[in-house]
Amino acid sequence: MGRKATPPALKVLAGTSRPDREVPDVPEFDLIDDFPSPPQHLNVDGAEMWNNLGPQLVAARVLQVVDLYSLEQLCFAWQCFRKKAKADMEATAAELTALKALFSEFGMTPASRRKVSSGGDKAPTNKFSGNGRPTKA
Template identity: 35%
Template sequence: MANPRKPAALKLVAGTDRPDRKGADPIDLPLVSEVPLPPDWLPNQHAKTEWDRLARILHANRLLTEASLTSLAHLCALDGKIKQLYTAGETPTASMVAQLRAYQSEFGLTPVAQGKVKPAEREANGNQFAGNGRRRAS
């Protein structure tokens, strides 16, 4: 691959990081203080079980926010419906499976997506090498 992009961490170490090229700061959504109960409208026990499982995992990793509760509920409802279809000997549609996979990726629940999601508690406190004496580009 010709001219791959240099990772941001290497730019900081090299002293070539430029503030004008940084993206906007992510919004700071309030975290859920404790693991919430599943919504009453979840369609079946499979969905409620998935809610209990995922809500605990996401809460422990500080990824569950007030704003993400509805998306988590939709993920669990879809998961419950797919499991219900499989239990009945039927096959879910490809779009249902694709949508479930998309929801799972949004929460960092697939192997590839895990590297893209950064939990709030693990945010870096800055780069210890940023002030390494090199001149910054201006």
């Protein structure tokens, strides 16, 4: 299993974007503006994570419509983890790995947070974000 592909926006910001390596027609989905209520099957722990995390992801402009399914999966995995922890049971290595992977997908670990690009209209802070050409300051 190889490394995950770097999102195109991050390549531009890092100054490593190359037109010959661009993937044409990368799908873009609508950003979430009005965050929905938690799914009914989530228990107290899952719903709490949904209600705490979702609005923050919306505010950071990283949550797209299609991400709601992954967020639901994260909240469900979290509620299962919490249920076992409350019962004084150990989570399996596979469960912990899956949970960590889901956290990473949303930029919720220190290392992964650097790799998540927001959908906001921010001016690039990297003066070489123009493919190696200095940008006007």
